[in-house]
Amino acid sequence: MYSIGELSKRTKVKVPTIRYYEEMGLLPEAERTSGNQRRYDKAGLERLSFIRHARDLGFSIEAISSLIDLQDHPDRSCEAATDIATSQLEEVRAKIKRLRALEKELSRISKGCNGEGVSGDCYVLASLADHNLCDREH
Amino acid sequence: MYSIGELSKRTKVKVPTIRYYEEMGLLPEAERTSGNQRRYDKAGLERLSFIRHARDLGFSIEAISSLIDLQDHPDRSCEAATDIATSQLEEVRAKIKRLRALEKELSRISKGCNGEGVSGDCYVLASLADHNLCDREH
DNA sequence: CTTGAATCTCTAGTCACTAGAGACATTACA
DNA sequence: TGTAATGTCTCTAGTGACTAGAGATTCAAG
DSSP, X not given: OEEHHHHHHHHTOXXXXXXXXXXXXXXXOOXXXXXXXXXXXXHHHHHHHHHHHHHHTTOOHHHHHHHHHHHHOTTSBSHHHHHHHXXXXXXXXXXXXXXXXXXXXXXXXXXXXXXXXXXXXXXHHHHHHOGGXXXXXX | OEEXXXXXXXXXXXXXXXXXXXXXXXXXXXEEOTTSOEEEOXXXXXXXXHHHHHHHTTOOHHHHHHHHHHHHOTTSBSHHHHHHHHHHHHHHHHHHHHHHHHHHHHHHHHHHOOSOSBGGGOHHHHHHHOGGGSSSOO
């Protein structure tokens, strides 16, 4: 049995975050010692690792809840899990696309100015003030 | 003079968001009609456009505050503005890098499963449960 | 002058945590 | 067994950048 601190070390999820996950229903209510401290077994460790991994991949708490539901009912269709992963992938791709456009403009903006001179003539500020200076829509 | 609603239409910033920006000090306190409604002039429109543009580029409210300070004091060095833009660019690049890794893993995960069958054997769930199935660290 | 849309302020909610206070539990060592 | 240090408990409140809703007031058009 692990204390919440040990679990935290093993999963790299901070202690208050573990309690938060319990409150949100991602983790079942933990067993307690006579002194009211949480104790976890291997199943708890595995579930928290699952959550951690999914959070790292950008899944929302809600999405993870659905995935856990599916885990807890192995007779249900797998399609739902694939749907969740696929829509997550789409979101990630959209974010990348958007960030690439930003990167392009930001690099143009910060290259345009040599950092010398006064801000009254600053190309960075001018670029931000006037959208027409942008190469493209964003 | 524009009402808050007109300003909202022109800048595509929602009305409550404009009020929020005023409260946060990004916009100066607007003039008011005798009936206490906000009225904006061209300067207000321009400043809000600046804010909108910078937010689109992912600058935080705090960073925008600093940029506005620089705008309001055109005698100050331009270096600070360039620093802010450059660090924003670095953040964007770091995000892209991370998202690319996620994309790779998510696409592997969601391709691995054909969506048929039951979730007891689902590859998506297995992948999320077991970090060792990942190709690489993330 | 009336009607309906726009605006006002205020509070509270969102997401996924994070921080801090003050009390209690456990563990390590003498 | 005593004690000190560390860990854990619950609770409230804060973060960033808004968003939603209530209930009251004001504006513009006909």
